[in-house]
Amino acid sequence: MLNELNQLKALLASPNRFIVLAHKSPDGDAVGSAAGFYKFLLNLSCKAHVVLPDLPSDTLLPFMADTDCLYFSEHPEAVKTLFEESSVLICLDFNAPSRVGDMQLLIEEFSGVKVMIDHHPEPEAFADLMISDVTNSSTCQLIYECIELMDLTHAIDQHVARALYLGIMTDTGSFRFPSVNAKTHHILAELMSTGIAHWQIHQDVYDNNRIDQLQLRGYAISEKLVLLNKEKNPIPAGYISLTKEELSRFNYKTGDTEGLVNVILSLEGIKVGVLIQEKSDGIKMSFRSKDGFFVNELAKQHFNGGGHKYAAGGISFDSMEVTLSMLLSLMEAQFKLT
Numbered sequence: 001m002l003n004e005l006n007q008l009k010a011l012l013a014s015p016n017r018f019i020v021l022a023h024k025s026p027d028g029d030a031v032g033s034a035a036g037f038y039k040f041l042l043n044l045s046c047k048a049h050v051v052l053p054d055l056p057s058d059t060l061l062p063f064m065a066d067t068d069c070l071y072f073s074e075h076p077e078a079v080k081t082l083f084e085e086s087s088v089l090i091c092l093d094f095n096a097p098s099r100v101g102d103m104q105l106l107i108e109e110f111s112g113v114k115v116m117i118d119h120h121p122e123p124e125a126f127a128d129l130m131i132s133d134v135t136n137s138s139t140c141q142l143i144y145e146c147i148e149l150m151d152l153t154h155a156i157d158q159h160v161a162r163a164l165y166l167g168i169m170t171d172t173g174s175f176r177f178p179s180v181n182a183k184t185h186h187i188l189a190e191l192m193s194t195g196i197a198h199w200q201i202h203q204d205v206y207d208n209n210r211i212d213q214l215q216l217r218g219y220a221i222s223e224k225l226v227l228l229n230k231e232k233n234p235i236p237a238g239y240i241s242l243t244k245e246e247l248s249r250f251n252y253k254t255g256d257t258e259g260l261v262n263v264i265l266s267l268e269g270i271k272v273g274v275l276i277q278e279k280s281d282g283i284k285m286s287f288r289s290k291d292g293f294f295v296n297e298l299a300k301q302h303f304n305g306g307g308h309k310y311a312a313g314g315i316s317f318d319s320m321e322v323t324l325s326m327l328l329s330l331m332e333a334q335f336k337l338t
């Protein structure tokens with residue numbers, strides 16, 4: 001990694017034009033790493049722009065304020081021009097060009113230097129500089145570690161600190177997942193010492209629900225939660241499925257069901273939770289697990305997805321009915337307790 005960081009440091013010191021890019025449907029770590037790295041570049045007096053494939057949720061959108069972010073879904077031509085005019089592409093919080101949706105070709109055809117900084121397993125070798133740490137809690141933590149190793153922490157101001165704090169907070173379930181280590185807390189302390197209002201970040205992300213959103217959550221838990229662990233040969237799993245009609249009944253907006261899959265996992269005895277939602281482009285699935293029950297292979301092999309051992313995503317292009325019956329038989333085969 002030191003070799004890559006030396007090369008990155010050289011890029012930062014040369015007259016380059018940077019594009020900072022994170023993945024489609026950006027979560028807190030994607031938003032935090034994009035906004036944070038962008039501000040870091042500006043603090044080093046680099047020329048930089050941020051691009052996201054599409055808009056984050058209303059909750060996360062304010063964290064993109066003051067970044068002049070270009071959204072490919074809204075301004076594809078402007079993004080294409082930017083790709084032609086830039087010399088370095090920084091890819092954050094994803095490890096395969098397919099994770100940016102319709103922007104995939106732009107990455108593949110980018111003629112400048114491609115840099116990847118990411119923590120997801122099994123990176124595809126698409127970048128010239130690959131900085132991958134699959135044990136890291138978050139891309140935001142990894143970015144901090146890179147900045148530290150490049151000896152550039154003087155470029156971390158409150159804007160950078162706030163953004164990186166956001167990503168570490170959201171990717172670690174507020175600092176509680178097994179991926180959190182002592183280093184995570186040391187970094188958080190450093191970020192806090194810039195004077196950011198850390199409590200405000202928690203409040204902005206977690207205490208900002210709309211009533212529709214809370215009621216959708218209530219409905220999902222009381223009416224749609226199915227537990228598989230109550231029979232003779234129990235499967236320690238539960239799932240919630242939501243149809244398009246159910247989502248629209250509660251005026252669903254992007255991000256409204258964020259964290260709902262973790263509620264399943266909070267049940268006593270449950271090791272695997274799955275949230276299945278019917279969206280316009282297919283049936284979206286979020287998998288969460290714990291205690292040695294892994295979900296990334298299931299998502300990868302059967303549902304066109306992947307991710308971390310304990311947190312993965314996938315998509316199915318079958319009907320809800322077919323998807324559910326497939327999921328049930330797969331979970332039975334993989335997770336049944338004997």
Ligand SMILES: [Mn+2]
Nearest residue numbers: 029093139171
């Ligand atoms: Mn992440």
